[in-house]
Amino acid sequence: MRTALRSAMRDGRWLAVAMLATVALVWSTPLLWMSVAAFRPQNFGGLDMASLLPDFMPTLDNFAEALDSADFARLYLNTLAVCGGILAVQLATVTLAGYAFARLSFRGRDVVFHLFLLQLMIVPPVLIVPNLVTIVGLGLYDTLLAVMAPYFASAFGVFLMRQTFRTIPRDFEEAAMVEGANWAQIVWRVLVPLARPGMVAFAIVSVTAHWNEFLWPLMVISSPANHTLTIGLASFTRGAESASQWGVIAAGTFLVAAPLLAAFTLFQRQFVNSFLFSGVK
Amino acid sequence: MAETAVTAMTGAGARRIWRGPSLAWALLAPSLMFLLLFTYWPIAQSLAQALRIETFGSDAVDWGLGNFERLFADASFRRAATNNVIYAIGTMLPSIALALVLAVGLQEATRFNAALRAVVFFPVLLPLVAAAALFMFVFLPGIGLLDHYLGKLGAGRTNWIGDPDIALWSLIGLTVWKNAGYYMLFFLAGLQGISTDLYEAARLEGAGPWGRFRRVTLPLLGPTTAFVAVIALINAVTQVDHVVVLTKGGPSDSTNLMLFYIYQQAHENYDYGKAAAATVLSLAALLALSALSLRTLERGVHYES
Numbered sequence: 001m002r003t004a005l006r007s008a009m010r011d012g013r014w015l016a017v018a019m020l021a022t023v024a025l026v027w028s029t030p031l032l033w034m035s036v037a038a039f040r041p042q043n044f045g046g047l048d049m050a051s052l053l054p055d056f057m058p059t060l061d062n063f064a065e066a067l068d069s070a071d072f073a074r075l076y077l078n079t080l081a082v083c084g085g086i087l088a089v090q091l092a093t094v095t096l097a098g099y100a101f102a103r104l105s106f107r108g109r110d111v112v113f114h115l116f117l118l119q120l121m122i123v124p125p126v127l128i129v130p131n132l133v134t135i136v137g138l139g140l141y142d143t144l145l146a147v148m149a150p151y152f153a154s155a156f157g158v159f160l161m162r163q164t165f166r167t168i169p170r171d172f173e174e175a176a177m178v179e180g181a182n183w184a185q186i187v188w189r190v191l192v193p194l195a196r197p198g199m200v201a202f203a204i205v206s207v208t209a210h211w212n213e214f215l216w217p218l219m220v221i222s223s224p225a226n227h228t229l230t231i232g233l234a235s236f237t238r239g240a241e242s243a244s245q246w247g248v249i250a251a252g253t254f255l256v257a258a259p260l261l262a263a264f265t266l267f268q269r270q271f272v273n274s275f276l277f278s279g280v281k
Numbered sequence: 282m283a284e285t286a287v288t289a290m291t292g293a294g295a296r297r298i299w300r301g302p303s304l305a306w307a308l309l310a311p312s313l314m315f316l317l318l319f320t321y322w323p324i325a326q327s328l329a330q331a332l333r334i335e336t337f338g339s340d341a342v343d344w345g346l347g348n349f350e351r352l353f354a355d356a357s358f359r360r361a362a363t364n365n366v367i368y369a370i371g372t373m374l375p376s377i378a379l380a381l382v383l384a385v386g387l388q389e390a391t392r393f394n395a396a397l398r399a400v401v402f403f404p405v406l407l408p409l410v411a412a413a414a415l416f417m418f419v420f421l422p423g424i425g426l427l428d429h430y431l432g433k434l435g436a437g438r439t440n441w442i443g444d445p446d447i448a449l450w451s452l453i454g455l456t457v458w459k460n461a462g463y464y465m466l467f468f469l470a471g472l473q474g475i476s477t478d479l480y481e482a483a484r485l486e487g488a489g490p491w492g493r494f495r496r497v498t499l500p501l502l503g504p505t506t507a508f509v510a511v512i513a514l515i516n517a518v519t520q521v522d523h524v525v526v527l528t529k530g531g532p533s534d535s536t537n538l539m540l541f542y543i544y545q546q547a548h549e550n551y552d553y554g555k556a557a558a559a560t561v562l563s564l565a566a567l568l569a570l571s572a573l574s575l576r577t578l579e580r581g582v583h584y585e586s
Contacts, residue, residue, distance in 0.1 A: 050429030130323030153315035212408035
């Protein structure tokens with residue numbers, strides 16, 4: 001009786017494992033297909049395009065054609081510039097504001113805090129139309145700065161830095177103050193080094209978000225020289241789709257997605273922790 | 282308390298000027314400037330634009346609800362709003378259910394589980410545009426991934442994004458695939474916060490695995506679930522990249538969503554009045570959602586204590 005029960009339980013366990021494995025298999029097929037199809041010869045049988053088995057000699061033809069039909073070097077550079085530019089300015093603004101909210105008391109702090117909260121609720125994508133008008137008014141239309149500008153202030157980053165600063169004991173600052181350090185030295189030499197985990201978490205969330213962003217750059221960029229990876233991929237996909245070049249689409253998608261997927265594989269724990277932070281809004 | 286102690290210690294007069302209020306405002310100024318320019322001002326501008334009525338061929342400007350009337354009279358807008366509600370609920374429920382099941386199933390830290398978690402999490406890192414590009418092939422009638430493998434199971438050919446009755450559900454499927462892994466993370470973190478004593482107590486009272494899940498896991502994950510639901514709803518209002526790449530709102534508006542409608546009005550029809558009116562409605566929906574979420578989150582916190 002007892003052994004029967006135990007084996008039934010073990011069977012249930014196997015069933016659960018089998019179900020989870022099935023879900024994972026279904027989940028992985030699109031990306032698996034991408035990795036297989038990208039290296040598949042172009043004359044490969046059209047009807048079996050969906051096959052997930054790499055039953056051919058891998059070739060880089062698709063990549064060559066993808067790199068040929070879109071200026072990927074420029075797309076990468078532009079995307080790096082956008083992500084790097086946003087992050088650099090954000091780190092400055094959120095550190096300063098985070099310090100003010102964490103350590104200074106002033107009249108109206110709660111009101112200002114709620115003003116910041118508003119940006120968390122009203123996510124920038126909804127404001128694309130009025131922001132486009134502002135960008136045109138500032139003479140920034142069709143520049144990379146236009147893609148970056150709406151994100152220079154980050155309420156999420158400010159909250160994250162405020163929380164991070166709050167976990168740092170005041171003893172360090174007081175010791176520095178006794179030695180005659182001013183606030184800037186305290187922030188730069190004492191708090192920033194100790195707040196590095198929070199900053200790394202913020203950096204991962206910020207870079208991922210802007211690497212993947214599409215609609216806003218699509219609104220404010222017109223000339224191909226300023227395209228980012230996502231815009232480049234979208235326009236290049238349209239061309240390849242009408243020619244049914246699925247291998248080339250797979251290769252192009254691979255090129256756009258690979259950097260983040262590689263970074264995630266290398267720094268899994270960091271990524272997971274950062275994304276959890278991104279929920280603690 | 283601590284602040285006064287710090288002030289007392291600094292002493293030097295010159296430095297005291299840069300303490301307290303003026304320093305705080307100086308530190309907040311850069312953030313506030315950008316918030317003013319790209320959050321507060323555009324909100325005010327949308328409101329003004331939405332209420333402003335311009336007559337073609339004349340400089341006279343009138344104020345009123347004309348833009349909203351035109352908006353509600355537009356069948357495309359009504360379709361986009363209805364679609365967005367279906368899309369929001371249709372993506373939220375399955376992704377939460379899947380995320381919860383996966384988190385419970387994969388919570389033990391074995392190497393097998395870690396690999397499966399990574400597989401489910403990969404789509405989260407993919408740009409939505411890239412996911413859409415891949416799903417062009419997934420949805421391809423006859424040859425694509427779905428039809429190829431469903432065909433082996435005996436199903437016929439389906440026009441996944443070309444059939445107005447199915448297209449929205451295809452996009453919902455894409456979104457669930459893309460986001461469930463993200464929500465799973467929060468459930469995994471929530472599960473870690475549940476003490477094993479509670480499971481032990483439930484076991485002693487004779488609760489089986491299902492009973493323990495229903496009486497311990499589910500209620501204690503309540504706050505996490507509420508939180509994830511809010512993120513899922515916000516995503517449903519703010520992410521339309523896949524609509525742009527795959528369907529452009531079609532066929533016959535069957536996949537048009539609010540933000541894509543706004544984009545269309547501004548970018549293709551140059552009807553800024555209607556775009557602004559629709560923006561104002563989206564803003565109102567987001568604010569209502571946030572107000573609601575603050576309340577559920579508060580209740581969640583209360584529940585836990």
